[in-house]
Amino acid sequence: MSKLLVRWCTTLGIAGSAFLGSAIAGNMAALALPEAEVLQKLNPVPVFTIADEQGAPLVASGEGNDKGKVAGVFISQNDANQFVNQLKTKNPELASKVKVVPVSLGEVHKLGQSSQSQENALEFHYVPQEEAVNSAKTIGEANKQPYQGGVPLFVAKGGEDKGYLTIEKDSQQVIPFFFDKQQLEEMVAKFKQQKPDVAASVNIEVVPLEGVIQTLETSEDKMLEKIVLVPSAESIEFLQNASVQPAPSAAPAPEAVPAK
Numbered sequence: 001m002s003k004l005l006v007r008w009c010t011t012l013g014i015a016g017s018a019f020l021g022s023a024i025a026g027n028m029a030a031l032a033l034p035e036a037e038v039l040q041k042l043n044p045v046p047v048f049t050i051a052d053e054q055g056a057p058l059v060a061s062g063e064g065n066d067k068g069k070v071a072g073v074f075i076s077q078n079d080a081n082q083f084v085n086q087l088k089t090k091n092p093e094l095a096s097k098v099k100v101v102p103v104s105l106g107e108v109h110k111l112g113q114s115s116q117s118q119e120n121a122l123e124f125h126y127v128p129q130e131e132a133v134n135s136a137k138t139i140g141e142a143n144k145q146p147y148q149g150g151v152p153l154f155v156a157k158g159g160e161d162k163g164y165l166t167i168e169k170d171s172q173q174v175i176p177f178f179f180d181k182q183q184l185e186e187m188v189a190k191f192k193q194q195k196p197d198v199a200a201s202v203n204i205e206v207v208p209l210e211g212v213i214q215t216l217e218t219s220e221d222k223m224l225e226k227i228v229l230v231p232s233a234e235s236i237e238f239l240q241n242a243s244v245q246p247a248p249s250a251a252p253a254p255e256a257v258p259a260k
Contacts, residue, residue, distance in 0.1 A: 042106035048080035150208025158202035
């Protein structure tokens, strides 16, 4: 974690361990989807920022030679709300001027990309849910692939060739990457009922969101077109209540089969 990020966490009241560095997805070959297709995959996922009265994200500015600006992006709306509540105790004046603002993951990514060429560029650092991080650590230990950080995404493999498990969406087979491990476990349970002969071969793996995005941007592997990000149950409920474009279903279709 950068010193700037530590200062941001300390000043604004977030535990340092909540911010985790980026990492490339271990077993996803880095070889590019057009930017429009990348955004299409990211747009259905809501994330949450802390913004001021003008709608600008709350940032921490660097000191000395470290002049970058960092804005936190929460995967969980509840975590963002808790942060504001903490801020009311630590800095009531600032807390009275900010609020939790939902935005699509695609929009954050686009803003981050456009900011890179600017002086004192604004960096966005994603704040994963603690429960997801704990699950990722447990899975990493079991797979002998220690969790390296980032926002955990959970994906399943199975079958003789250890292909990704897929679901049917809009009459096409897609590979779901879940923010919520429990949602994936529900899919795996259905798959095992349908394919008991390969049930023992199914394994859950963890890859970081940041690594998946980077791979989408840099790889020409056609398999990447099949990737779908499935928001957490909490985020799906938020989308339903907000009456915005629906996210991928939390309950996968029963036609789950290993992708080849």
